[in-house]
Amino acid sequence: MLHCPYCSTLTKENETYCMKCGRMLPEDRYHRLSSKPNFFTRWKSPILSTVILLFFVISLYITLEMRTAKAKDYYTKGEEKVLAQDFKTAQSLFQDALDMKDNFQQAEISLAFMNQALSMEQTLQKTEQLLKEKKYTQALEILNESEKGLQDYNGEAVNQMVERVTKQRNKINIEKLEHALKQKPEIDQLKVLLWDAVSIETEEAEQLTATIREQIVNYVFAKASEQLKNNQFSDGNLIVKDGLKYAPDSEKLLSLQTTIDKEKVAFETAQQSRIEQAMSTANKEQQMNESDAIKLKQMETTKDDQGNLVVKGQVQSVATIPINSIRVQYSITTNEGETLLTNEVYVYPEELYPEETGHFEFTHYDVNMNQALTAEVETIAWYTK
Numbered sequence: 079m080l081h082c083p084y085c086s087t088l089t090k091e092n093e094t095y096c097m098k099c100g101r102m103l104p105e106d107r108y109h110r111l112s113s114k115p116n117f118f119t120r121w122k123s124p125i126l127s128t129v130i131l132l133f134f135v136i137s138l139y140i141t142l143e144m145r146t147a148k149a150k151d152y153y154t155k156g157e158e159k160v161l162a163q164d165f166k167t168a169q170s171l172f173q174d175a176l177d178m179k180d181n182f183q184q185a186e187i188s189l190a191f192m193n194q195a196l197s198m199e200q201t202l203q204k205t206e207q208l209l210k211e212k213k214y215t216q217a218l219e220i221l222n223e224s225e226k227g228l229q230d231y232n233g234e235a236v237n238q239m240v241e242r243v244t245k246q247r248n249k250i251n252i253e254k255l256e257h258a259l260k261q262k263p264e265i266d267q268l269k270v271l272l273w274d275a276v277s278i279e280t281e282e283a284e285q286l287t288a289t290i291r292e293q294i295v296n297y298v299f300a301k302a303s304e305q306l307k308n309n310q311f312s313d314g315n316l317i318v319k320d321g322l323k324y325a326p327d328s329e330k331l332l333s334l335q336t337t338i339d340k341e342k343v344a345f346e347t348a349q350q351s352r353i354e355q356a357m358s359t360a361n362k363e364q365q366m367n368e369s370d371a372i373k374l375k376q377m378e379t380t381k382d383d384q385g386n387l388v389v390k391g392q393v394q395s396v397a398t399i400p401i402n403s404i405r406v407q408y409s410i411t412t413n414e415g416e417t418l419l420t421n422e423v424y425v426y427p428e429e430l431y432p433e434e435t436g437h438f439e440f441t442h443y444d445v446n447m448n449q450a451l452t453a454e455v456e457t458i459a460w461y462t463k
Contacts, residue, residue, distance in 0.1 A: 148178045156188060160235040165195045187231075194227045195239055202246055214254035221247055248278050255286055262384055265297050272324055289383075291325045296382070296441040299330055302338070303440065307422050311342035330439070333426035340403050340428075344461065363398055371397035372404060372458045375435065379410075379453045382441060389423070389453045390439040395430040397462070402429040404460040406438050413450045420456065 081088050082096040082103060095102055156171035169192035176182055176189065201224040208217035225243050228236060255275055263271065268290055275287040298321030305314035318335045325331060377391035389408065395401055404425035410418045425436035445451075 150175070152178065153182070153184060153188070157235075160188070160192070160195075161238075163238070165192050165199065168192050169196065191231050191236070194231070195235075197227065198224050198239060198243070202242065205246055205250060209250060209253060212257060214250055214257070217250050218247065221250070248280050248283065251278050252280070252282055252286065255283075255290075259286075259290070265294065268294050268297070269324055291328075293384070294321060295325045295328045295330055296388075296439075297321075297443075298325075299334060299439075300441050300443070302331075302334055303423060306334075306338055306341060306424070309345060311338055311345070314338045315342075330426055333428045334424060336428045337403055337424045340461075344403070367397040367399055367401065367462050371395060371401050371462070372460060374455055374458070377408070377453055377455060379451055381447055385447060387442040387445040387447055387451065388439065389421075389442065390437070391453075391455075392435055392437055393425055393430075393458065394435045395432055397430075398432055399462055400429055400431050401460045401462050404428075404430065404436060404458065406458050407456045408453050409456055410442070410445070411452050411454065413452070418445070418451070 082099060082101070084101050085096060085099040087096055087098040089096060089103060093103060152171045152175035156168045156175065159165075159168035159171060169189065172189040172192060176186065201220055205217040205221050208214075208220075221243060225240075228240060228243075251274065255271055258267070258271055272287065272290045272294065275283050275290055278286075298317055302314040302317040302321070305311075305317060315335065315338050318331050318338065321331050322328065322335070373394045373396050375392040375394050377389070380388045380390070382388050387410070389410070391406070393404065393406065405422055406425060407420065407422045409420045412418065419442070421440060421442070423438045423440040425438045427436060430436050
């Protein structure tokens with residue numbers, strides 16, 4: 079086909095001038111056949127395509143940047159809601175962030191944590207209901223199982239959730255202990271409950287620990303004293319040593335342990351002869367030290383938290399030398415004068431210096447407290463060496 083060699087416009091064979099550019103056409107048809115397009119004509123389409131593509135790329139980039147910025151904004155707001163414990167709103171914001179930006183890894187992790195946190199919220203509510211029903215073991219089981227889902231996460235929000243779980247667990251354990259103590263557990267159960275209480279790091283648990291430990295000490299003291307009264311020194315010592323595992327700093331048990339050891343030595347080395355020898359001395363001061371060295375200051379009967387009879391009192395040394403192994407024998411009588419029982423208890427501390435005051439206390443189990451009872455001292459014995 080013929081065309082203008084200058085503007086590439088199609089021409090007819092009989093035309094002399096180009097209808098578009100107005101220039102004279104070559105007479106030789108060959109030149110009209112071999113005409114080449116100019117630079118603009120040749121690159122017009124590629125340039126236009128490039129411009130359109132560049133515009134598209136820039137538009138896409140700007141759009142992605144805007145969506146990324148919006149996603150980060152949603153994520154930041156979600157983090158604020160997490161710290162405010164508003165997990166439901168935070169979950170929605172993290173989902174919005176993912177909708178704005180695919181493969182937003184932090185938002186994916188946070189959204190997964192929100193799902194776990196909301197599940198934990200439901201678990202905490204469930205444990206409250208189980209507490210009301212006194213289903214302590216079941217409450218602890220579902221709490222521990224749900225807590226495992228937090229192990230794959232870290233951060234301040236996770237720490238807050240773990241702290242809430244720990245507080246709830248402590249609350250359950252404390253209520254479980256309080257309920258168990260109301261059932262008046264045996265000594266072996268008390269020992270187990272003590273370790274449970276020690277494992278809880280709260281002030282309330284410390285008070286429970288002290289209460290349980292006191293019950294163990296009173297029980298051990300009563301049983302060991304009974305063995306001592308029957309001259310079963312080894313058995314009494316074993317009982318005290320076992321009790322010291324649970325109350326190693328108990329002055330009451332440590333003093334009793336020392337008393338048992340000394341009583342054993344005294345028994346094995348002719349205890350009676352030493353007492354008679356001391357009583358036969360003619361020295362007035364020595365006579366007082368041996369026969370009138372202790373003054374009863376106070377004695378009373380009360381009930382402990384479990385309703386057991388507790389006999390306690392104070393004695394004072396009026397001797398001029400230290401005295402030790404002070405043993406108080408007393409009887410419990412009714413208002414009608416009937417003697418229910420007699421008992422011996424050792425004073426602590428084990429050794430009293432002149433003018434010092436000692437204490438004694440004994441818990442009687444299986445005594446009917448539905449009647450008025452009176453405690454009366456029968457004898458007080460002691461050693462001066």
